[in-house]
Amino acid sequence: xxxxxxxxxxxxxxxxxxxxxxxxxxxxxxxxxxxxxxxxxxxxxxxxxxxxxxxxxxxxxxxxxxxxxxxxxxxxxxxxxxxxxxxxxxxxxxxxxxxxxxxxxxxxxxxxxxxxxxx
Amino acid sequence: xxxxxxxxxxxxxxxxxxxxxxxxxxxxxxxxxxxxxxxxxxxxxxxxxxxxxxxxxxxxxxxxxxxxxxxxxxxxxxxxxxxxxxxxxxxxxxxxxxxxxxxxxxxxxxxxxxxxxxxxxxxxxxxxxxxxxxxxxxxxxxxxxxxxxxxxxxxxxxxxxxxxxxxxxxxxxxxxxxxxxxxxxxxxxxxxxxxxxxxxxxxxxxxxxxxxxxxxxxxxxxxxxxxxxxxxxxxxxxxxxxxxxxxxxxxxxxxxxxxxxxxxxxxxxxxxxxxxxxxxxxxxxxxxx
Ligand SMILES: [Mg+2]
Numbered sequence: 300x301x302x303x304x305x306x307x308x309x310x311x312x313x314x315x316x317x318x319x320x321x322x323x324x325x326x327x328x329x330x331x332x333x334x335x336x337x338x339x340x341x342x343x344x345x346x347x348x349x350x351x352x353x354x355x356x357x358x359x360x361x362x363x364x365x366x367x368x369x370x371x372x373x374x375x376x377x378x379x380x381x382x383x384x385x386x387x388x389x390x391x392x393x394x395x396x397x398x399x400x401x402x403x404x405x406x407x408x409x410x411x412x413x414x415x416x417x418x
Numbered sequence: 419x420x421x422x423x424x425x426x427x428x429x430x431x432x433x434x435x436x437x438x439x440x441x442x443x444x445x446x447x448x449x450x451x452x453x454x455x456x457x458x459x460x461x462x463x464x465x466x467x468x469x470x471x472x473x474x475x476x477x478x479x480x481x482x483x484x485x486x487x488x489x490x491x492x493x494x495x496x497x498x499x500x501x502x503x504x505x506x507x508x509x510x511x512x513x514x515x516x517x518x519x520x521x522x523x524x525x526x527x528x529x530x531x532x533x534x535x536x537x538x539x540x541x542x543x544x545x546x547x548x549x550x551x552x553x554x555x556x557x558x559x560x561x562x563x564x565x566x567x568x569x570x571x572x573x574x575x576x577x578x579x580x581x582x583x584x585x586x587x588x589x590x591x592x593x594x595x596x597x598x599x600x601x602x603x604x605x606x607x608x609x610x611x612x613x614x615x616x617x618x619x620x621x622x623x624x625x626x627x628x629x630x631x632x633x634x635x636x637x638x639x640x641x642x643x644x645x646x647x648x649x650x651x652x653x654x655x656x657x658x659x660x661x662x663x664x665x666x667x668x669x670x671x672x673x674x675x676x677x678x679x680x681x682x683x684x685x686x687x688x689x690x691x692x693x694x695x696x697x698x699x700x701x702x703x704x705x706x707x
Pocket of ligand 1: 308309352353
């Protein structure tokens, strides 16, 4: 079973993602509420996938993405973030984000992206 | 949306209670027919096309009909016909009121006249509210409010209707130079050309309803959990607004949303009461801190 770490400062947002991914057979190994916690949990858990919000306190999703990719250049990080953050999305592509999903999303948007990642 | 104007009148006349109004809305919901469903059943578009439109609707701040026309699936005149077939929420609410024996159908015209006078609306205003056209309703309740704040309120109202509760409406907005926040969910966003602060504050239970409808979880109080859901909703609304701005090459950054137990916002502060079911919350937008 593929493992996923969810990084998002909103508990509601994490819960919605967890429910969708679990229903499709993914194992949620951890939830982090900010970028700092996200990076620490990534190092500890070494998950197959990370979902990453951008707008978060302490360390933003972009900073966390960059740290994770430095730690593991083949880390697969999916950005899941509010619309209207064009510049940050471009920055995330440069940092090696694997995919993007904009909020609000539907269940199938999430699953389509994960199916693509599975190849 | 018109149901709120009618309910205000009926409550004042003592013909229904606010509690009853909530139940009437539930009954109205049961009669809901989606535009996509009618379009598919009429053979105008395929199920796959309807699904595609619904998907796009989630990420674009646009209506089903507008997207369908954009994609070339439906013509404007077909949309008009579908909307007519769907039956306005005015007719749906009228149906429920007469079914429940609260009013007689013959009274409807007279009641609407009284509603119009009570709310101080023109017949054109009433038509806009009956049709639920957000762009025409906003100027009625947001006179002398700066345009960016009206635009933001438009995104909010459309997003509530789409992903939280289709029964949403607004009351008259007020401008203050300073406003005290109590237990509000706040987000700042902006860029070189400006900065906004938005806040969602409960009035009597509306914020809990918004949180519950959005997170699909039954919250009971304004607390850490329900405010978290409100914050994420706020983040999405502000993101959609930023996304509109980015089409004019304005790039705004969102700050993390957070709860303010008590605090003051100053500047041009617009307070817009939002009705959701039979409850209310305040949407506050300020153009500087
Ligand atoms: Mg966030």
